[in-house]
Amino acid sequence: MTSSRKFYRRPDARPDEILDAALALFLEDGIQRTRVADIAARAGISKGAIYLYFPSKDALVLALVRRRVTPVVQRIVDLLDTATGDPRPTLGAVLQIIIDGFLGEENQGVPKILLREAPISPEVVTIYRREMVERVMPLLTALVARGVAEGHIRPVDPVLTIQSVFGPVFLQMSLGNILGIGPPEGGLQALADNHMMILTAGLAPER
Template identity: 40%
Template sequence: MVETAKKFRRRAEARPDEVLDAALAVFVEKGFAAAKVDEIARQAGVSKGLVYLYFPSKEALLEGIVRRALAPIADDAVNRLAAFEGDPRDAIAMLLTVVCGQLSDPARMAIPKVVISEVVRFPAIAAMYRREVIDKVRPALEVMLKRGVSAGYLRDIDPEMAIRSVIGPVMAHVALVALFNVETDAGLDMDRLLTSHLDILFHGISAVRP
């Protein structure tokens, strides 16, 4: 009887994650707007009422997906940037390596794909993604770039605008894939993007003249 109770408790504790997994699968297949809670419940193998017990709306489901998968990555990035000392280019390479590595996982890539696809029709989704991910990392990255300028590692750049050059190509690559299905011959190819982006970011695109 005790063992049965433990199994039931473990099952109950796992259900929110099972619901989020099902929601992400349905959002990717149907799109956020077209997805129905009935479909999510069926995919998760639970009742519609149980879905609403944990998540009162589709927006809450998407927010739960982002918080579970991406918010911890953003929090870790903020901590790493705050603790980093030395050449900020090393920290940028580290940060982008982590981001591109995470996005190489189809399950994680599906999240920004859903967000980017739906932000125009559902601005609340954009606000949530900004709050949970972008607004955490952006200030920390800006502070680190300012420190890099003060320490002489970087020339006198505009840190606020430089951030866009750091994260912009990754977001553009994801958007090209998510919205326009523009992939490379090797598919998403995040490793190749990372290598190219860091090379251009740190060295520019102009040929070295004698």
């Protein structure tokens, strides 16, 4: 007797299969040009089955962000919630979390989509801001402000400082994902280490 069990898919595995198919197609063709029917075909299921899990293409994008971005953001939030003393080691640790979570070869898919689609997809910008920027930025600026108040670092503008710390990392992401310019010699880790060495010295209290 021939069993059909090998063709059976556990229902709890289908959302990930759908998201894997959506991610691959969004990277190949972009969000705008990808149809739900295309995602269904890539996942090997019916179009109607997708709507059982995701009511719209925007919901798919949000789910992709939450699957890849939200765990990284939560690690940053947990770190910042417990940070004390000199903020410079904490800023370096946050930078490392971002590199490990977003910039490794196996982790770049969702950041690539966010960078590529942001100029033409306002909903992507909204999702990115809500899921990452609005959660992390207030905590980072508060960290720097507290460091200034406690005398650990020189008097600096917290918002400008955070933009200066993390701006080069996201610029490198843009150079790689949009312009095809690879990381500097030594890779992103070398860039981050050099960046933090300069910032650590630059933020040191005035003598």
